[in-house]
Amino acid sequence: MNTDADRKKPEAEAIMDAIGNIDEDLLMEADRFRTGQKPAEYTHGSSGKGRGLHAPGKAGRLRYIALPIAAAAVLFIGVIIFVKGGPLSLKMGGASMDTASQTAPAEYAMAEDPSFAEETSGAAAEKEAESYEEEFNGYPIAESAETTEATDAALNMEAAEGEALETGESKLPEITLPDEWKASGCITSVPVSAELYRNIEFDDSGAPMGNPEITDNHTSSEFIKSAGCEELGEGWYYILTLQKHDLTGDYWVFLFVNRDSDVYYELSLSAECFSEEEAEEIAGSVRLK
């Protein structure tokens, strides 16, 4: 005996077949509905709440975010290993950075000088390195340091640069000076070609004109004053600026300049440790060997 359901079955199948051939536009609209692209007329309940079968779930979203990042990371590591011959032997220009110098910020005058980067390759690099070595043999270390801070800073720098020369291949020790050192207090020499100081001009008397403002991603500087510095010899002046570094704080920077010199010297002292007067006093104790 056939039940009601049995009798209806062929009709239901016919209707299912007919639904399978409904107009294309209706199907497209329904498809968009299922994929979460609802038309504006939908106002039922929380319209837009539906996810749709095409919308990526958590795994899908993860794929879109994590996989490209992972692929980029793998690619980057691969390129480093392939091109540089090892992750710990990165090379900059013609000179190698040892592992210690990798931790140092690369925001130094020398590093920022594009001409330096261009010139430090191959034989040119060696020649440059020799000249820099000569310069660094004659540090303007304070002869009569009146404060232990200044002395410590100078000694720290000597020791660090000596170590850099001994242990690393680097022949350009000033590049490895961390900003922390500069902020806490140190002296370094700067070639006049360094980009930061190129714009210093001198008047007829030899006094510096212009303001060696330093502005980069992290540092802004404020010109304080310039004055003669007879202790260093004839024609030497200092320019005092207050430099504000967003990572290492504020520090006084004395730039010792001479129109006839091809190297300048820079003394930095923490503005948090020293007042302006104290910093000037220390700067006045600097002597050239």
Next chain:
Amino acid sequence: MPSTSGFCLHKGLFWESFVRFLRGRKMEDSKIVDLYWARDERAITETSVKYSRYLKKVAFNILADNGDCEECENDTYMRAWNAMPDDRPELLSSYLARIIRNLAIDIFRKRNSMKRKDSEYALSIDELDEMIPSGSTVEQEVEGKLLSGAISDFLRTRKAEKRNIFISRYFYCDAIKDIAENAGMKEVSVRSVLLREREALREYLKKEGFAV
């Protein structure tokens, strides 16, 4: 007809698909259709990359069997490959969904008829059924087209939300739970909508002269 697994054999296609996968992008429908029209085997690859999961879902709603779903999917690509130079679907997903739905229903009916072979009662009913004179195939086709047209007309009279819920359920055979999620409604509400829509369709078809 290219093999659906052919993309594994083509390095270039594989890498192209892989890069697109990483970038989270899939080829646009119009470009895939262009590939079909150009008889380019990448059409199958790109269709598979973009719609495999979608098509399997439609087939699984009807067959509930992964093996049959894969068979359906492959047949769908073949049908699309053969039909595409004449057809130029605007929305590839709905075009492919129609193909795979009808294929899946065919498989479902074949599967059921195979099961019925084990029942002597079912066989005797079938034998008697053959005695009853039925309309010609042409007549059935015409009636089927008329019925499809009537259902399309009916659906156009309904609100879009109800219409789409109806199509989701009876074309795509989506589960009530999925429809409720897509519509942002409760399952009870979806069931209620479907009940009212079925009754409304019955009335509409009666008015149109269909014996339902």
